[in-house]
Amino acid sequence: MKNSCLIILAFVGTLVSCKKSANTNTSPQYKSLTEAVYASGNIYPKNEYKLTANADGFLIKQTAFEGDAVGKNQLLFQLESASQEARLEASSNILRQSEANFSDNSPILDELEAQLRNARTKLANDSINFKRYKELYDRNATTRIEYERAELAYQTSKNDVSARRKAWLRTKNQLYVDLQNSKSNFKVNAREEDNYRIKSFEAGKLYEIYKKQGELVRRGEAVALVGDANEVYAQLAIDESDFVKVQIGQTVLVKIDVYKDKIFKAKVTKLYPKLNKADQTFRVDAEFVEEKPNAYYGMTIEANIVVSENPRVLTIPKNYLVGSDSVWIEENGDKKKIKITKGVENLDMVEVKAGLTEKSVLMLGN
Missing domain, CATH: 1.10.287 (Helix Hairpins)
Known part of the structure; x- marks a missing residue:
């Protein structure tokens, strides 16, 4: 997930590219560098809940349909039992x-x-x-x-x-x-x-209905999904290696496919400590702080969680790294491999804390 070329920090001043530099030699430069953690996920309504049946019966009446706004304690479904x-x-x-x-x-x-x-x-x-x-x-x-x-x-x-x-x-x-x-x-x-009358608990939007009229509904079986259409949040999945960098209150830049190039701002509001072993990710929730997207249930999103912002640091293009901590430099006409001390990084740039200066000439490795 974190190796994806998609990143949206260009919208806050850092342009990222997955292409290599056209020049083979370059020198470190002082730039502003924002470190972000990549995340993917979906949009969900707040106060989401499922309506379940409290008795066995046949669904004989339905008073609302997908997309309808429903009030609190509104009768939505009627079951029948002789x-x-x-x-x-x-x-x-x-x-x-x-x-x-x-x-x-x-x-x-x-x-x-x-x-x-x-x-x-x-x-x-x-x-x-x-x-x-x-x-x-x-x-x-x-x-x-x-x-x-x-x-x-x-x-x-x-x-x-x-x-x-x-x-x-x-x-x-x-x-x-x-x-x-x-x-x-x-x-x-x-x-x-x-128990044969299924009512809403809170006001919201009816997102999904699992049963059709005439079908048998068992006690405890879900009949419909309801959520708050006015309040939505982003449910994100973070790679386990990046999870330690994420904290509550950090800025999240969210890109939603249906909105094309538009970027939404959010902030981290909750961290879940349990690892999802299926994809080795942790769950993070974020709430939108300015404009909110429409409450379409489950919209796919990609996001960057800004974990640090550095206004002026010495940087090199990431594709000049050899391994995790080495680079090739030109010294007295010769090509020499040296180690450096890295700082923050994103998909394009790496901060150099020690080992290079602005005058160093970097060379691409073989």
């Missing part, structure tokens, strides 16, 4: 019946209340009858058997009223519990029904 619809309908019917059973006009409670009223009426009559027989018995005007029969009828009626009142309270409490359980069950099924 079993879930049946459960929801059953829980709804049970809830309506429970509400009727616990209402003021509840037929169950009305029947128990009528029985309780009849028992209280009988108790009142038996109480009067018992008092009358007690007075007669106290005056020896009736037999003990008649008195005890009246007393037994009174106690039986009294116990019957108590039992029917407890039955009414017990039934009312049970109907209340049944109502609460029915409400809970309906809410659970209603929430489960929401």
Whole structure:
């Protein structure tokens, strides 16, 4: 990746070429030298997320399409499940019946209340009858058997009223519990029904839809891709040998194929410490600082990350290097190979820290 001839530092004052110099001999010159790290990558929207299904079902309705702007919590897809619809309908019917059973006009409670009223009426009559027989018995005007029969009828009626009142309270409490359980069950099924409605989390643009209407969608399966169309960033891949030079805040010059010769400025915002073993690169994210490209998902880009800028350094063309640290020079008419101390470099030029002067005459190697 870093050996590519494509570099865009010409736009900041350093013209780079992959061609050799026409002259075979040259001398070192003081120039401004910018060192940059080459990177390639893609443009992605910020806050990107995938919409996934929370239940199994067939995609029966779609309210938005690729390229559409969507709002927050907007319904985008509707799934259908016959079993879930049946459960929801059953829980709804049970809830309506429970509400009727616990209402003021509840037929169950009305029947128990009528029985309780009849028992209280009988108790009142038996109480009067018992008092009358007690007075007669106290005056020896009736037999003990008649008195005890009246007393037994009174106690039986009294116990019957108590039992029917407890039955009414017990039934009312049970109907209340049944109502609460029915409400809970309906809410659970209603929430489960929401799992069949796929909504957006945040506002953005619908970039891709993975399913077609009529297709079966499994729980956890991705249905669509959404991202922020107003905010994009560059996701770059840096060769592992150059990664140590990159720091947060460094300037990034970005070239996008669809924009031809236009250069966008960005800055490094995040470094990822994990090496991608497949291509031996590290990931670096950069945000645009001035004009931003349109939010076309995955646009291919190439970039240079400016790691140092040197206004005046002694430089030589890179093609005069022999190996990594030697050059051929002309000395007293002879060709001599010497070692130099290099500084920063780009694809075209190399800084010479020691070993040469402006008067040195460089020769191309054989």
